[in-house]
Amino acid sequence: MKSSTADRPALATAQRLLGSALGPFLGLIFVVLLFSTADYYHSRSEGTDTSFASVATAQKIMRDSSKVGVAALGMTIIIIAGGIDLSAGAAMALCATVTAWFFREQFSLPVAISAGLLTGCGVGFLNGALISLLRVVPFIITLGTMTIFLGTGLVLSGSSPIDAHDIAPDWLIDLQAPYPYPEWLLVSSGVWTMLILAALVALLLKYTVFGRHAFALGSNESTARLCGINVTWLRITVYTISGFFVGVAGLFQFTMLNGEGDPTAGTGVELQVIAAVVIGGGSLSGGRGSVWGTLSGAMIMAAIPHGCVTLDIGSAWQKVIVGIIIVAAVTLDQIRQRRLTT
Amino acid sequence: MSVPLLSMTGISKHFGATCALEDVSLEVQAGEVKALIGENGAGKSTLMKILSGAVRPDAGKMDILGTAYRPAKPQDARDNGVAMIYQELNLAPDLSAEDNIMLGQEARSGVLLKRSEQRPRVLKALELLGHPELKPEQPVHRLSVGAQQLVEIARALVMDAKLIVFDEPTSSLTRRDVEHLFGVIRKLKQSGIGIIYISHFLEEVREVCSRFTVLRDGRSVGSGELEDATESDIVSLMVGRKVSELFPSVPHTPGEPILSLESLSGVRLPRGVSLELRRGEILGVAGLVGAGRTELLRSIFGLDPIAEGTVTVAGTSPRNTPAAMISAGLGFVSEDRKAEGLAQVRSITDNVTYSRLEPYSRFGMLNLRRRRKNVSHWMEKLRVKARSSEQMVTELSGGNQQKVAIARVLHQQADVLLLDEPTRGIDVGTKAEIYRLMGEAAAEGKAIVFVSSYITELLEVCDRVAVMARGRVREIRARDDWSEESVLQCAIGVDESTS
Numbered sequence: 079m080k081s082s083t084a085d086r087p088a089l090a091t092a093q094r095l096l097g098s099a100l101g102p103f104l105g106l107i108f109v110v111l112l113f114s115t116a117d118y119y120h121s122r123s124e125g126t127d128t129s130f131a132s133v134a135t136a137q138k139i140m141r142d143s144s145k146v147g148v149a150a151l152g153m154t155i156i157i158i159a160g161g162i163d164l165s166a167g168a169a170m171a172l173c174a175t176v177t178a179w180f181f182r183e184q185f186s187l188p189v190a191i192s193a194g195l196l197t198g199c200g201v202g203f204l205n206g207a208l209i210s211l212l213r214v215v216p217f218i219i220t221l222g223t224m225t226i227f228l229g230t231g232l233v234l235s236g237s238s239p240i241d242a243h244d245i246a247p248d249w250l251i252d253l254q255a256p257y258p259y260p261e262w263l264l265v266s267s268g269v270w271t272m273l274i275l276a277a278l279v280a281l282l283l284k285y286t287v288f289g290r291h292a293f294a295l296g297s298n299e300s301t302a303r304l305c306g307i308n309v310t311w312l313r314i315t316v317y318t319i320s321g322f323f324v325g326v327a328g329l330f331q332f333t334m335l336n337g338e339g340d341p342t343a344g345t346g347v348e349l350q351v352i353a354a355v356v357i358g359g360g361s362l363s364g365g366r367g368s369v370w371g372t373l374s375g376a377m378i379m380a381a382i383p384h385g386c387v388t389l390d391i392g393s394a395w396q397k398v399i400v401g402i403i404i405v406a407a408v409t410l411d412q413i414r415q416r417r418l419t420t
Numbered sequence: 421m422s423v424p425l426l427s428m429t430g431i432s433k434h435f436g437a438t439c440a441l442e443d444v445s446l447e448v449q450a451g452e453v454k455a456l457i458g459e460n461g462a463g464k465s466t467l468m469k470i471l472s473g474a475v476r477p478d479a480g481k482m483d484i485l486g487t488a489y490r491p492a493k494p495q496d497a498r499d500n501g502v503a504m505i506y507q508e509l510n511l512a513p514d515l516s517a518e519d520n521i522m523l524g525q526e527a528r529s530g531v532l533l534k535r536s537e538q539r540p541r542v543l544k545a546l547e548l549l550g551h552p553e554l555k556p557e558q559p560v561h562r563l564s565v566g567a568q569q570l571v572e573i574a575r576a577l578v579m580d581a582k583l584i585v586f587d588e589p590t591s592s593l594t595r596r597d598v599e600h601l602f603g604v605i606r607k608l609k610q611s612g613i614g615i616i617y618i619s620h621f622l623e624e625v626r627e628v629c630s631r632f633t634v635l636r637d638g639r640s641v642g643s644g645e646l647e648d649a650t651e652s653d654i655v656s657l658m659v660g661r662k663v664s665e666l667f668p669s670v671p672h673t674p675g676e677p678i679l680s681l682e683s684l685s686g687v688r689l690p691r692g693v694s695l696e697l698r699r700g701e702i703l704g705v706a707g708l709v710g711a712g713r714t715e716l717l718r719s720i721f722g723l724d725p726i727a728e729g730t731v732t733v734a735g736t737s738p739r740n741t742p743a744a745m746i747s748a749g750l751g752f753v754s755e756d757r758k759a760e761g762l763a764q765v766r767s768i769t770d771n772v773t774y775s776r777l778e779p780y781s782r783f784g785m786l787n788l789r790r791r792r793k794n795v796s797h798w799m800e801k802l803r804v805k806a807r808s809s810e811q812m813v814t815e816l817s818g819g820n821q822q823k824v825a826i827a828r829v830l831h832q833q834a835d836v837l838l839l840d841e842p843t844r845g846i847d848v849g850t851k852a853e854i855y856r857l858m859g860e861a862a863a864e865g866k867a868i869v870f871v872s873s874y875i876t877e878l879l880e881v882c883d884r885v886a887v888m889a890r891g892r893v894r895e896i897r898a899r900d901d902w903s904e905e906s907v908l909q910c911a912i913g914v915d916e917s918t919s
Contacts, residue, residue, distance in 0.1 A: 285532055286532055286533060287526045287528050287531060287532075288531060289533075290526065290533065291523075293512065293519070294512040294515055294519070294520075297514040297515055298511065298512045298513065300510065301511055302512065302523070302524075303494075305510075305523040306494065306495040306498055307523070365513065365514035366514055
């Protein structure tokens with residue numbers, strides 16, 4: 079209990095790791111092993127080749143996780159700071175639409191990309207400012223802005239997707255190519271983008287004053303205020319930074335749709351993003367969450383559809399399985415946390 | 421005398437028509453521990469809020485070391501070396517001790533944390549506090565309440581506080597942690613820090629403070645040396661009338677047995693508790709935090725699962741659920757009014773009647789008028805101070821909230837009252853009222869289990885006192901066969917024969 083872990087710092091560190099990032103990662107390995115084994119017996123009985131346990135599948139799973147994964151990096155910061163963002167899906171689609179619009183209107187490449195990213199920061203800033211200044215809970219504010227962003231996207235696009243496929247450069251479209259191009263990258267450039275950003279967020283949370291303050295805000299807001307932290311600005315900063323990641327996810331969505339800006343394509347994605355954070359050990363009551371846990375969560379969510387396809391499980395059942403995994407992951411995490419704290 | 425560390429003179433504050441403070445003065449010297457005493461609502465918290473910059477006074481002036489001090493926000497207080505340690509701890513539970521200590525005053529270079537610079541300052545502060553459990557990297561939620569409080573004190577030390585205000589610091593500490601805290605306060609005093617110590621516990625005040633100031637109804641009604649003042653002098657200053665006794669006794673005699681426990685064990689705590697309780701009897705339960713007192717009550721009431729053993733109420737053994745226990749005649753008052761005991765944002769009426777709505781319902785419809793009338797009766801009987809029975813519980817003072825919680829079990833017509841720390845964090849006057857209520861309930865033939873960390877009150881109010889340690893009842897004796905020391909020794913686990 080208390081004294082035993084305090085006496086052995088190595089053990090305490092190991093437990094903390096297990097409590098944050100390692101648990102979800104083991105979950106990912108478990109899911110992959112499960113599907114590999116099932117696939118092995120399935121293909122033997124059908125007389126076909128196994129297809130799940132392969133480099134190609136791994137590449138595709140990581141590619142598929144990158145859009146949700148990048149957005150979930152921002153969501154991790156928000157959830158650690160005790161917030162939530164239901165508008166992430168709609169905002170992501172809005173960013174993609176803005177980028178497509180700038181391409182269509184013949185703006186240069188840097189302008190079009192920056193416009194999408196800045197839109198992300200802008201919507202994040204708006205969310206943070208509304209929550210702080212109106213003093214309404216984040217759940218309600220972002221429920222409202224979700225519809226606002228969807229509507230804005232529809233206004234901008236004239237209610238039909240903006241096609242910019244011919245204008246956007248190949249390397250941009252290749253961000254979400256299923257297989258790496260060029261091949262020596264090992265995984266798609268989008269996956270690399272996600273991993274680099276993840277490392278940056280991990281450093282941000284661990285080694286900066288901002289990171290400590292974000293944890294403090296989610297852990298106990300009145301304490302943060304009492305310790306002289308400007309809670310209003312802190313929250314706005316949290317949402318603005320998170321908005322940047324929504325912008326990057328928007329760019330991924332744009333390239334995934336082959337250079338099309340569809341304002342409705344983000345509907346429901348916010349729930350996948352939140353699920354990734356929660357599977358990764360984030361606590362919706364704030365104060366807890368980890369970058370590597372979140373990435374594992376996003377990959378678990380991407381692995382399930384692939385596994386189901388190789389096992390000939392229909393997409394309807396896939397959804398049921400994803401739901402069960404979310405509930406199971408969070409339950410397991412709760413049990414582990416209880417065991418760690420008592 | 422030298423220039424005082426802090427002087428507050430002629431402080432007044434009105435909230436609308438109510439006068440919270442009127443011409444209050446307070447002076448603290450460097451290296452002095454000053455007791456600030458008063459009942460709830462006497463104005464202590466408002467005065468401290470003014471000192472910390474959370475509230476601005478209407479009139480009066482404050483000086484720190486002879487320089488004018490006009491804080492506009494909490495940050496100003498920190499900048500002037502004034503630190504507050506509130507009753508409810510202000511910590512971020514998920515952050516480590518070090519991060520909590522340095523929160524808002526981090527050593528930084530640019531946006532980066534400089535742990536190498538922080539660590540020695542944190543260690544130096546922790547060394548002074550001298551608690552073995554405290555390690556900088558330890559997450560705060562793993563620490564005991566006593567250690568958590570030290571983290572807050574360390575925060576004050578790191579910011580070089582000149583004046584530290586302790587607001588009811590011992591209300592949730594064990595006896596041992598209290599001793600440790602007093603040691604720390606003495607060390608702080610020696611290093612020249614001025615301290616304002618707010619407490620209801622007069623014994624405690626006497627132990628650490630030298631001078632006192634009493635507030636009543638927003639005025640300073642007396643101050644002086646604690647040595648020259650008797651306990652009843654101070655209490656009569658506090659309540660404004662002669663208190664014939666702090667512990668009003670209502671005669672009651674134990675009757676037939678009503679509750680019996682047969683080697684009752686929970687999953688972890690309690691362990692094999694057997695005891696018998698009679699109608700008209702008050703049984704005290706003493707013990708350190710973690711001895712399993714709360715767990716015992718929760719197991720009896722069906723809130724925690726029972727691993728082994730039985731609970732018998734008036735000859736029957738009800739199912740182990742709160743609903744079954746309530747209908748068997750048990751009533752439970754939780755130690756945690758805020759999180760568990762009361763629905764804070766609901767009205768007094770709702771809270772009093774939650775556990776027994778049947779008298780007012782017909783086919784599921786509630787007769788609200790009758791309910792309100794009945795609740796008003798209970799409010800009168802228990803002297804609950806509130807605007808109306810429809811007022812939200814969260815707006816009431818701690819003492820009045822506690823009365824509402826007790827009103828619920830009385831309204832429920834429970835025969836056995838399980839009271840967990842019913843007098844924690846409430847003022848002397850209300851405490852006396854609660855002792856009286858307990859005595860009256862016993863006189864009416866109810867049985868009471870009274871869990872408390874305040875040994876004095878147990879020995880005054882109870883017929884018998886049980887002492888728990890490590891989940892077991894170590895000993896039950898009649899009140900007169902205990903002394904404060906013997907209770908404490910038994911609770912710590914020292915056998916008198918071996919000590």
